[in-house]
Amino acid sequence: MSAGRTFLIVGAAIGLACASAIIVVAIAKLRRGRVAARSRAMLAPYRHSLITMVSGEDDDGQAREALSAVPAPIWVCLRPSVVAFLPKVRGLPADNLGELMRAHGEIDEATRRLTSRSAVRRARAAYLLGLVRDPASAALVLPLLSDHVADVRLVAARALGTIGDPAAASGILDALRTQNGQIGLPAWVAAEALLAMGPGIGPVLQIGLASKDPAVRNVCAKVAGHGTYLSTVPQLRVLLATDSDGDVRVSSAVALGRVGGAHDAAILLRHTDASEPTVLRRTCATALGDLGQRESLEALAGLLADDDRRLAERAADSLVRIGTEGIARLREAAVTTPQGPSARAAGCALELAGLRGQLAVSLTGS
């Protein structure tokens, strides 16, 4: 083949491809504009009813009735707006939107799609069932926690948290484990889901804190602290003192700061020792502030001079949060050796406390 002929073929191919790309751009833009205009026109008569429903002013149920009766082509346009409102509303408006979805067969469809071959469809179905918060859906979504696609497991966990059925708690904990190369649920997602399930998960937490899997123990410790599960305190003490996993010890320290009692100050103080890992020391210093026990004043004041300046900063902040006596210790440290490290940490904490109005409160309190 001659060079000229080759050029003609190559040139024509490139030219054709360029023209195709331009046509794709033009068609995509035209189509988008038309679809948007058509949707706007179709939705216009129903916009008021939708707003009435989501604002909770549909006392006579007329808006819901009107929206339940919209024909399928309009519902296709209306549906995204309803789904977008669902996570933003609570109470009656949320229930009404859920009923609207049910009236249009969305719940049945989503239930069917939970077993779809498409991961995206399974995830969307789980997400929708979570948004509607129907307790009956929990058992249907639960199997997706062991789905082979990470996204689906994640969405299922969130959906179960939104539904709030404590019966799903152990399933969430099981999904934390990394198995067969599939990474487990992120700790924070699992913890949020468990917290959303309320006090009914207490027994599951106690079992989880004794789990062999550090990821499970870690999440349970997080939840124990944030959810104020007092019954877990003895286990948290043991985990803080003996667990082989650093994250579990840190989460236990945070939890003890939130739900521990007076004698936990000594336990937390032990773990601010220089021989402990930096992260644990800092966490315990903060937890002592959360605990707010005067038994820790001396030790916290001692930490103000620590070489780890972030630890000193946290210790100073904890002294502020303990209240009048803590602030007195800081003032003492600030004047004893004005140029020393203790004075620097104390001075900064006092300044910040002053800006937040904590000094005034403290003085009033005393």
Added chain:
Amino acid sequence: MMIQFDFLWGLARVVSAIMSVVAGPVLIYFLVVNTSLLMLMGLAGWEFVRQNRRKSYAGSEQMAASQLGQGVSVVVPAHNEEVVIVTSVQALLALRFGRHEVIVVDDGSTDATFERLRGAFDLVPVRREIPGDVTTRGAVIDVHVPRDGRTRLVLVRKKNSGRSDSINVGINASIESLVVFIDADSILEPDALISVTKPFADDPTRVVATGGVIRAINGCKVVDGRMVEVKLGKPWLVRIQVVEYLRAFMLGRSGWSRFGALILISGAFGMFRRDVLVEVGGLDPDSIGEDFELVMRIHRHMIDNGRDYRVQFVAEPVSWTEVPVTATVLRSQRKRWHRGLWETLWKYRGMLLNPRYGRVGLVAIPYYWTFELIAPFLELAGFVLVVLGFALGVVSTPYALMFMAVAYGYATLVTLVAMAIEELSFHKYRRWRDLGAILMAALLENLGYRQATAWWRLEGWWASLRGKKPVWGTMTRQGFGDDSPARASLSGDV
């Protein structure tokens, strides 16, 4: 007359001799480079489809409301940013996110940057200590916080020591587990933090860094630090850069991310795990390509320590930043970028084709050596040889046309495909006239712009080889609002 003829005859023989050797390889080179870009775009397109399908159930609302998720420290290095700093900080504080703080590091500004901030946020000095987790050079002068004691803003004033060192100071001052670097003159979309932290939230143990896409803000309408209307800037130089950013930054990096070998995250919008930043020692203040150098160092560190990790790119939403509007500034920017590219690639040459570094060592780094570093030399050499050879009659018309088709026609096709992917996925430019201008820019890019930038890039490389002292150059900016006065900054472009 005779001497001139002899010279031309000699030149023709030289060009002919060179062309007889390189004619085929030059065509193949351009064919391969454009095809590889097309493949990256295919990967990016695949990734965008995946992201768009996930969008409806991605859980952005939960992330925005979460108190258990990871917090973010937004580090803003600022040197003489009086024009934009207040608007920028207000916009950053207002970003939608569960828990974030803003740390402005004033790098020895000689203008009113500090006074503007102090006035706007009622800042007062505190004796806060900045830990030395990462080694820094510039001495900290003082630390300020808002008088209300609750607004999560910290201003660290320090002696001038450059952008990288300022970011290192910001890393030390940060208290959250994720750190994002943002230039003071960048505008973030309201959900930008949610999007760029999403990979960390979904896979917190493995994701160590994410990069967000950068787009050109020139010509757009910004009100109170918020992007309200996306429009294409007027000068063709800007329009061509919009096309370039789209192709190279958004689609190119998305493609590398999808392939699992992203080695460059823009310093203007990159998020990192703080513990990893501390482990690797923060940014290298001596590097002129500090963002590239940092990501390469992270790759090497993680692989050398046998850790499972991910570096990902997030294509949406975005950070908007001003691109150069004059050839002088553009030249300075491209010289610096290429110099940074060369110095970093050379520094990490041990990773090149090293199987230990997997896709990064075997694919991404060789690609950057072959199609990024050497590209300007080959592009210019090919162009000059073909044009000269054609003029001297030693290059046939079909070959010259074939060269133009493969080098520039194919490149235009790549850009048009990028434009099509953008229109099908994010469609940021809503006006028909903007699309027309982008289309025109895709064609005009080949007429002088590519050759000029290739030359500037070579200048940067050459300056490095000669050991010339690197300079950041001065970037004249327009500010966010139409009425803002122009100003100069020593940092801040991508």
